[in-house]
Amino acid sequence: MKQALLLALLSLTLWADAHIFVYHRFGDEKHASTNTSLAILKEQFEFFKQHDYKVISLQTLSRALKNTEKIPDNWVVLCIDDSYKSFFDNALPLFKEYDYPFALFVYIEATDRGYGDFMSWPQIREASRYGEIGLHSYAHKHMVSMSADAIKEDTIKGKNSFVKELGYAPKYYAYPYGEFDTKVKKAISSFGFDLILNQNVGAVSHKSPQNDLDRIALTGDVPLKPKLRIKYLDALWHWPKSYPVNGKLNKIHVTMPPSISRAELYISGGEWEYITVKEGEFKREQPYPLTKRRTRVIIKSGNAYTSKIIVKE
Ligand SMILES: [Zn+2]
Numbered sequence: 001m002k003q004a005l006l007l008a009l010l011s012l013t014l015w016a017d018a019h020i021f022v023y024h025r026f027g028d029e030k031h032a033s034t035n036t037s038l039a040i041l042k043e044q045f046e047f048f049k050q051h052d053y054k055v056i057s058l059q060t061l062s063r064a065l066k067n068t069e070k071i072p073d074n075w076v077v078l079c080i081d082d083s084y085k086s087f088f089d090n091a092l093p094l095f096k097e098y099d100y101p102f103a104l105f106v107y108i109e110a111t112d113r114g115y116g117d118f119m120s121w122p123q124i125r126e127a128s129r130y131g132e133i134g135l136h137s138y139a140h141k142h143m144v145s146m147s148a149d150a151i152k153e154d155t156i157k158g159k160n161s162f163v164k165e166l167g168y169a170p171k172y173y174a175y176p177y178g179e180f181d182t183k184v185k186k187a188i189s190s191f192g193f194d195l196i197l198n199q200n201v202g203a204v205s206h207k208s209p210q211n212d213l214d215r216i217a218l219t220g221d222v223p224l225k226p227k228l229r230i231k232y233l234d235a236l237w238h239w240p241k242s243y244p245v246n247g248k249l250n251k252i253h254v255t256m257p258p259s260i261s262r263a264e265l266y267i268s269g270g271e272w273e274y275i276t277v278k279e280g281e282f283k284r285e286q287p288y289p290l291t292k293r294r295t296r297v298i299i300k301s302g303n304a305y306t307s308k309i310i311v312k313e
Pocket residue numbers: 081082136140175176177
């Protein structure tokens with residue numbers, strides 16, 4: 001009995017909602033900031049295997065979200081952005097060895113034009129036998145600076161090439177650089193993708209919006225365990241909506257479950273600070289000068305995270 005209780009407690013700390021991770025390059029030391037070494041990848045795969053994590057496809061996750069089923073705590077989705085050759089050459093054999101599915105998000109223009117560092121269409125077709133393929137835009141631009149029409153044009157171009165080469169329409173979309181705002185989200189959502197994925201820190205629960213799924217970056221030698229403890233924080237961001245024109249973040253307003261009274265706040269360039277939440281509402285009005293082009297505002301309560309990205313046009 002005692003043992004069962006201990007196990008239950010242990011699983012509570014180990015498991016916390018589903019997680020979507022995103023990788024870029026593999027075994028490619030020249031690009032340290034976006035690289036995952038094969039030794040680390042293998043360590044992570046072993047960890048998933050030893051600790052009963054289930055690596056699932058986006059389709060499985062998508063179906064569960066659509067039916068608002070409870071999302072198992074041990075589900076993990078592995079994404080790879082940009083379709084670099086190093087995935088095909090170095091990591092795909094390991095995915096095959098462990099029989100782990102993946103979702104590869106293709107930067108279409110790079111493949112269409114045969115840019116040296118990127119996979120070819122035959123390689124993408126070969127990879128699609130073992131995982132899913134999604135769209136990562138045509139030209140991989142900073143879309144916050146583009147008009148809604150230009151964003152749609154880019155997406156149509158990407159979709160057309162995708163359909164021509166793979167024979168089906170993409171169901172999943174990941175924002176280039178993880179950058180988006182209301183305009184970008186609206187433009188991409190109009191295409192009716194099953195899932196749209198960002199690159200904000202957070203987990204996935206049955207409450208997660210299908211057109212705004214959080215993904216945790218896994219590059220370099222990052223500790224995996226704390227990332228797997230992250231939980232989904234069901235929050236509504238009223239403010240900020242976008243990057244402030246004067247470069248000062250004047251207001252933060254977020255509502256979350258009423259049981260939350262204390263949380264921590266982080267703004268890119270600053271440090272974590274404790275904040276008081278009143279019956280699930282956090283509101284602060286004071287000018288905060290932003291120093292980065294791309295700013296993340298993150299709130300966490302215990303292990304539950306919610307975040308917002310705001311990007312200068
Ligand atoms: Zn990318």
